[in-house]
Amino acid sequence: MGRAPSSVLIFLRQKPLARQTQIRKLTVETRDTDYSKNQEICAHNIDKQHYADIAKQVCSIVRTKPRWEQTLLSDFPSFNFNDPAFFSEVLKHQNNVFLSLRFFSWLHSNYGFSPDLDSCNALFDSLVEAKACKAAMYFLNHTGFSSNPSSLERYIQCLCEGGMIEEALGVLAKLKEMEVKGSIKTWNSVLSSSIKVKRTDLVWKLYQDMIESGVPGVDAETVGYLIQAFCNDGKVSKGYKLLQQVLEEGLEPGNVTFNKLISSFCKEKNYGRVSELLHTMIARTHAPDVYIYGQVIKGLCSSRKGQEGYRIFNDLKERGYAPDRVMYTTMIDGLCKMGLLGDARNLWFEMINKGILPNEYTYNALIHGYCKIGDLEEARKLYKEMCDKGYGETTVSYNNMIAGLCLHGKIDEAHQLFREMTRKGVARDVITYNTLIRGFCKKEKIADGTNLLKELLAQGLQPSTSSYAPLIEMLCQVGHVQEVKSLWKDMHKRGLKPLVHTHNYVITRLCEEGLVTEGMQWLKKRPTSKLKPQKEDAEE
Structure with missing residues (x-):
């Protein structure tokens, strides 16, 4: 007798078909699901490949077809350009960000298209990286998407480099609304831009905002901008004190900051501070460059300390510095103004022998030197040489020659050059007119000088005190008191203050005419401030 079947076997024998059906059904369903998924993946890959192929074709057309x-x-005809996924493919294959922007503009105008956030960020970042701040602004305005803070910071720096300070401030305010402090690099870029556009008011406001926002890591660059702002505001001593403070704290502002302080102290003729700053730079291994020394030499020459400037110039050459054309021109100009034309000529030929060609400013400096000593023949030769090289026939060069001719009584020749300016389309400025008015007055040609003043006013130029003073003084000499009063009244009406010695001329002439009472009244009006006669316009 055999063994009774187990319960498991009994179960299997009773329902074999059901079990097999379930197994078969489960297998079929599983296979169907996988197949569907595979179909979707394949379809997606096909669509993606299709988009990529179309995108490549479109990119090629955009690059090569003008319209x-x-x-x-x-x-x-049957393609849907409005799919954001397709625009994303175009961005991948178009290697010119401006053409990508142009394609976006076309989509936007035809479909009112708005790309997805990733595409927006990609195109925006590419525009910023290309320093196309106006194009980036256009894109922002037409999409209205919210870029991430790091992209906005780069955008601010881009705007600052493009000189768009107001727009940069607007984006900075947006960052503040997002409760983002911003990096020190971003703040420094806005400070730098404010300095460049001479908006020191913005510098101080921005610095206050930095402090209030708790921006970390104020660095030497930030301090440098603050020092430059002090100098621009005429508060050089405050800038100097700030420099001393940060140097003690271990911060090292760059050469630009030292340059600004040195240049500002040169203007104030405080050469003690200039020397101190130069020694500070050398001690801290910030070797002063040619530009800084050029500022010092320029300041010394303009302060009538040309000999000291010349000593420094020669000392620099001995120490291995190579003066550039600007420094040579500055020194030649300074020597000419001191009447040291021989030294100026030596520098002229030294410069040329070193391969540094003179420019318009160098020529004019030497021409002025020849005119000053009365060597008009050499001045004319040099002027012709300058014109032949394409540097001449400017307002400055004409003014130089007219001044030299007037200085030595060649008024007719000077007037001829004056008329020539109009024929050659060279603009006359107030210095041109003032120089010739003075020249006519020295030759007692009052009518010609008066006509020039009328012409100056008719041209819409703003006259200066020197436009009136020679005429008033000459009219006093010939006793034309009423004409003096008329010019005096016109000068006051234009807000011009007469020089002390012009006042003296009028008082003296009134007394000589027996108008003592009126002379005393003018004496009461005489300026009490320490006014000094203006320099000759030719030397301004």
């Missing part, structure tokens, strides 16, 4: 906007729809 592709008019034909692109007809080139792909």
Whole structure:
């Protein structure tokens, strides 16, 4: 007798078909699901590949076809350009960000298209990286998407480099609304831009905002901008004190900051501070460059300390510095103004022998030197040489020659050059007129001088005190008191203050005419401030 079947076997024998059906059904369903998924993946890959192929074709058309906007729809009549996924493919394959922006503009105008956030960020970042701040602004305005803070910071720096300070401040305010402090690099870029556009008011406001926002890590660059702002505001001593403070704290502002302080102290003729700053730079291994020394030499020459400037110039050459054309021109100009034309000529030829060619400013400096000592023949030769090299026939060069001729009584020749300026389309300025008015007055040609003043006013130029003073003084000499009063009244009406010695001329002439009472009244009006006669316009 055999063994009774187990319960498991009994179960299997009773329902074999059901079990097999379930197994078969489970297998079929599993296979169907996998197949569907595979179909979706394949379809997605096909669509992606299709988009990539179309994108490559479109990119090629956009790069090579001038008016592709008019034909692109007809080139792909059944294609849906409005799919953000397709725009993403175009961005991948178009290697010119400006053409990508142009394609976006076409999509936007035809479909009211708005790309997805990733595409927006990609195109925006590419525009910023290309320093196309106006194009980036256009894109922001037409999409209205919210960029991430790091992209906005780079955008601010881009705007600052493009000189768009107001726009940069607007984006900075947006960052503040997002409760983002911003990096020190971003703040420094806005400070730098404010300095460049001479908006020191913005510098101080921005610095206050930095403090209030708790921006970390104020660095030497930030301090440098604050020092430059002090100098621009005429508060050089405060800038100097701030420099001393940060040097003690271990911060090292760059050469630009030292340059600004040195240049400002040169203008104040405080050469003690200039020397101190130069020694500070050398001690801290910030070797002063040619530009800084050029500022010092320029300041010394303009302060009538040309000999000291010349000593420094020669000392620099001995120490291995190579003066550039600007420094040579500055020194030649300074020597000419001191009447040291021989030394100026030596520098002229030294410069040329070193391969540094003189420019318009160098020529004019030497021409002025020749005119000053009365060597008009050499001045004319040099002027012709300058014109032949394409540097001449400017307002400055004409003014130089007219001044030299007037200085030595060649008024007719000077007037001839004056008329020539109009024929050659060279603008006359107030210095041109003032120089010739003075020249006519020295030759007692009052009518010609008066006509020039009338012409100056008719041209819409703003006259200066020197436009009136020679005429008033000459009219006093010949006793034309009423004409003096008329010019005096016109000068006051224009807000011009007469020089002390011009006042003296009028008082003296009134007394000589027996108008003592009126002379005393003018004496009461005489300026009490320490006014000094203005320099000759030719030397300004």
